[in-house]
Amino acid sequence: MTELWYVVGFAVVGVAFVFLVLGLSWLITHRNRGDEHKGRPYESGIDTYGDTWGRFGISYYIYALLFVAFDIEVIFIYLWALVFRDLLLAGFISMLIFVAILLVGLGYAWRKGVLTWK
Amino acid sequence: MTWSDVTLIAPLVAALLVAFAIIVVDAIAPHRDRIAVAVGLAGLAIVAVLTVWTDQAPGLAFGGAYTVDTLTTYLDLIFIAIVALTVLVGPDYLGPRDLPVAEFAATLVFAMTGAMLIAGSADLLVLFVGLELMVLPGYLLAGYAKRDALSTEGAIKYFLLGSFSSAIFLFGLAYVWGLTGTTRIAGVADAIAAAQGLSPALAMGVAFVTTGVAFKIAAVPFHYWTPDAYQGSPTPVTGYLSVGPKVGAFALIIRVFVEALGPINADWLPVMGVLAVLTMTLGNLVAVTQTNVKRMLAYSSIAHTGYILVGLTAYAADPNSGGLEAVLFYLAAYSFMNLGAFAVVSALQKRPGVTSQLDTFAGLGRREPYLGILMTLFLLSLTGIPPTAGFFAKALIILSAVQAGGWVPILAVITVLNAVAAAFYYLRVVVYMYMRDPQIEPAEVDHGPLLRLGVAVAAVATVILGVLPGPLIDAATKAASSLFRG
Numbered sequence: 001m002t003e004l005w006y007v008v009g010f011a012v013v014g015v016a017f018v019f020l021v022l023g024l025s026w027l028i029t030h031r032n033r034g035d036e037h038k039g040r041p042y043e044s045g046i047d048t049y050g051d052t053w054g055r056f057g058i059s060y061y062i063y064a065l066l067f068v069a070f071d072i073e074v075i076f077i078y079l080w081a082l083v084f085r086d087l088l089l090a091g092f093i094s095m096l097i098f099v100a101i102l103l104v105g106l107g108y109a110w111r112k113g114v115l116t117w118k
Numbered sequence: 119m120t121w122s123d124v125t126l127i128a129p130l131v132a133a134l135l136v137a138f139a140i141i142v143v144d145a146i147a148p149h150r151d152r153i154a155v156a157v158g159l160a161g162l163a164i165v166a167v168l169t170v171w172t173d174q175a176p177g178l179a180f181g182g183a184y185t186v187d188t189l190t191t192y193l194d195l196i197f198i199a200i201v202a203l204t205v206l207v208g209p210d211y212l213g214p215r216d217l218p219v220a221e222f223a224a225t226l227v228f229a230m231t232g233a234m235l236i237a238g239s240a241d242l243l244v245l246f247v248g249l250e251l252m253v254l255p256g257y258l259l260a261g262y263a264k265r266d267a268l269s270t271e272g273a274i275k276y277f278l279l280g281s282f283s284s285a286i287f288l289f290g291l292a293y294v295w296g297l298t299g300t301t302r303i304a305g306v307a308d309a310i311a312a313a314q315g316l317s318p319a320l321a322m323g324v325a326f327v328t329t330g331v332a333f334k335i336a337a338v339p340f341h342y343w344t345p346d347a348y349q350g351s352p353t354p355v356t357g358y359l360s361v362g363p364k365v366g367a368f369a370l371i372i373r374v375f376v377e378a379l380g381p382i383n384a385d386w387l388p389v390m391g392v393l394a395v396l397t398m399t400l401g402n403l404v405a406v407t408q409t410n411v412k413r414m415l416a417y418s419s420i421a422h423t424g425y426i427l428v429g430l431t432a433y434a435a436d437p438n439s440g441g442l443e444a445v446l447f448y449l450a451a452y453s454f455m456n457l458g459a460f461a462v463v464s465a466l467q468k469r470p471g472v473t474s475q476l477d478t479f480a481g482l483g484r485r486e487p488y489l490g491i492l493m494t495l496f497l498l499s500l501t502g503i504p505p506t507a508g509f510f511a512k513a514l515i516i517l518s519a520v521q522a523g524g525w526v527p528i529l530a531v532i533t534v535l536n537a538v539a540a541a542f543y544y545l546r547v548v549v550y551m552y553m554r555d556p557q558i559e560p561a562e563v564d565h566g567p568l569l570r571l572g573v574a575v576a577a578v579a580t581v582i583l584g585v586l587p588g589p590l591i592d593a594a595t596k597a598a599s600s601l602f603r604g
Contacts, residue, residue: 003318104138111145 062114066106073102126179126186129168129194130234136161137227144220151209154220155568158227162202169194169234176600178240182302185240189446192597193237193369196450199579200362201230203457206572208354210565211464217262217352226358229255233366236373242291242301245373249287252366253280253334259355260347272350276359279333279343287330293323294378303378311381321385327374328389334367335423338396348416353467353474356412357460360419361453368426368449376433376442376601387434394431394529398424398536406543411463412474414543415456418500421540422452428529429515435522442601444514446594451507451583455499458576462493465573468563476550483552486563490551492577497544499580502537507583512537514591 080087080095087094109115124131140158147153173191178184204226209219232251239245257280261273295301297320298309310320332340348356375386401421408414426448433441463474466489472478483490499506502513512533519530583590 007318007322101138104142108141108145111148 062109066109066114069102069105073099122175122177123179125175126172126177127184128172129165130231130238132161132165132168133227133231133234136165137224137231140220140224140227144218144224149218151213151219154223155205155209158205158223159202161227162198162205166195166198169198182304183241183244184235184238186238187597187600188593189372189597189600190234190238192446192593193365193449194234196365196453197230197233197237197362200358200365200453200457201226203454203461203572203576204354204358204362206568206575207357207457207461207464210468210569211352211354212262213566214468215263215352215470222259222262222354225255225258226362229253229259229362233362233369236366237369239373240303242295242303242306242374242378245303245370246284246288246291249334249366249370250284253284253363256280256359256363260351260359262355263352266350268350269352270350272347275343276347283330283333283340285330286326286333290323290326290328290330293319293326297323303373306378307380310379316382316385320382324379324382324386327379328386328393331367331371331374332393334370335364335427336420337393337423337427338400338420341397341401341420344420345413345416348419349410349413349474353412353460353464356416357457357464360415360460361456364419364423365449365453368445371430372442372445372601375430383434383437387431390427390431390434391526391529394424394427395532396424397421397427398533402536402539402543406539408543409476410474411476411479411547412460414547415459415463418540418543419456421536422448422456422500424536425512425515425533426452428519428533431529432515432518432522432526435524435526439518439522439526440514441518441522442598443591443594444511444518446597447514447587447591448511450590450594451499451511451580454576454579454583455496455506455508458573458580459493459496459500461569461573461576462489462496465489465565465569466563468565476547477557479547479550480554481551481556485556489565489573492573493551494548495577495580497547499584501541501544503541505581505584507580507587509584510587510591 076098077095080091084091136158139161140154143150143157144154169191172186173188176186176188176190179186205223208222208226212219212222229252232248232253232255235248235251236245237248239248257273257277260276261270263269291301294306297313297317298306300306300309313320316324329340333343336344348360351359375383375390379386398421401417401419401424405414405417405421408417426445429441429445429448431441432439433445435441466472466478466482467474479493482493495506499508502508502511504510516530516533519533520527
């Protein structure tokens with residue numbers, strides 16, 4: 001039964017932590033103390049403008065997606081190159097398969113006109 | 119990596135290659151939908167043959183991370199059938215709406231690969247990768263009609279709750295891993311059996327895993343995303359979403375709960391029982407009030423989740439009750455009859471702008487007798503009236519609950535009561551089809567040959583499973599018995 005109290009303890013501390021942090025940040029940041037700059041997200045630098053809910057073009061997302069794919073490829077290939085001598089032929093073939101899969105994706109994206117700036 | 123590793127995962131590799139082939143064909147010859155569909159179906163046939171072939175020499179691959187046993191083969195063949203039927207039905211709906219068909223087929227095959235990976239996983243991490251590979255294409259498909267506000271709304275709800283539940287599930291797996299020190303499913307089962315009993319931390323882990331899984335199968339009270347996601351999605355996608363990820367999630371339940379958490383089945387038994395009662399009762403009660411057939415079928419799919427959970431509860435109470443066999447049979451029967459019903463709905467919606475309201479079905483029996491009769495067949499099967507697949511599916515579930523003993527037979531009574539309540543809203547559609555006149559004269563619709571074939575295949579399967587259920591019950595029994603080795 002004592003083990004169950006650990007669970008209860010975790011739950012209580014977990015909930016209390018949320019209110020503690022929120023309360024602390026309210027105590028520290030909420031009041032401007034007569035200085036309006038204290039209420040701003042950044043005390044120095046350029047003043048923020050506009051709404052955080054503003055809309056922006058998402059036509060970049062496909063480039064971002066392709067970038068992520070090739071970013072991951074770099075991570076794999078870099079490590080693979082380090083131990084290339086130990087992996088022998090099997091390692092080489094595995095990487096060929098991996099790159100081939102990515103190339104099919106790139107070729108598809110290219111063919112579909114994704115890489116053309118609109 | 120040995121040669122046997124490669125042969126055992128051959129169906130998975132083939133499935134991925136099929137998806138690539140569809141994409142490449144589409145890139146070389148854009149908008150030739152028939153070619154893409156043909157490549158997809160031929161590829162799926164090859165995958166099915168390979169699946170049966172690997173079943174000849176079952177075993178573990180990659181050091182025990184992936185397994186091929188009768189259960190894997192059984193579930194894989196269901197997934198292949200589901201995707202093949204969806205690929206048949208899809209183009210007729212997507213074509214008139216200018217939605218790409220080739221990507222639809224390729225995405226489905228990717229999702230199928232994930233589901234097959236779940237069915238064969240012997241490791242919790244492989245299982246999670248398979249789960250994500252299965253559900254990510256699902257989010258994409260839910261928002262497939264991207265110019266349609268409802269489709270986008272459904273996709274966003276599905277995506278947010280789906281990824282949230284994946285995170286919860288993974289968190290639960292982390293607990294299980296932390297307490298047992300292994301991610302191998304057999305190892306987890308051994309460690310839990312050795313620990314004898316449920317420690318509080320393991321209870322937390324199981325609770326998180328249950329919550330995550332309950333989201334995926336849309337069990338009450340974790341079902342809120344279902345109606346919106348199902349109603350908003352393009353109809354063939356809804357058909358797929360109501361069976362594909364659901365069967366996949368039940369494959370996951372069998373691998374996690376029956377195998378890994380099998381030694382503590384007495385502890386998760388009451389949870390499954392309560393979920394089963396809540397799910398089928400609420401699903402049916404809300405389905406009664408729906409006037410939109412797609413939304414009605416969404417709630418009815420929630421109710422069917424409840425029935426399947428009854429079988430799982432019966433198994434947890436007594437492994438010899440036949441509960442697992444009933445679950446496996448139900449999954450197959452449900453896939454065909456539900457896909458059939460959605461195929462008819464999407465056939466009616468071939469012309470863009472036609473809604474899935476009940477009125478659309480008015481007079482269908484005279485207007486298109488062929489579709490009317492088949493829709494009646496699917497609805498009777500969903501109700502559970504012989505001689506259809508749904509009858510034996512429900513009968514097996516109820517029998518297993520009766521045999522399980524203890525308090526589980528109460529679930530059998532609730533299942534029967536629910537089935538009666540469900541008859542009301544299923545048969546209401548039949549009443550509309552045969553006894554109401556259409557308010558406006560609908561235009562003639564010419565259905566494509568692929569759609570006719572898809573609906574016919576679903577109907578034949580529904581009838582055959584209802585008249586001659588023996589072979590499939592045997593297959594389900596064999597698949598279930600492959601779990602009782604250790």
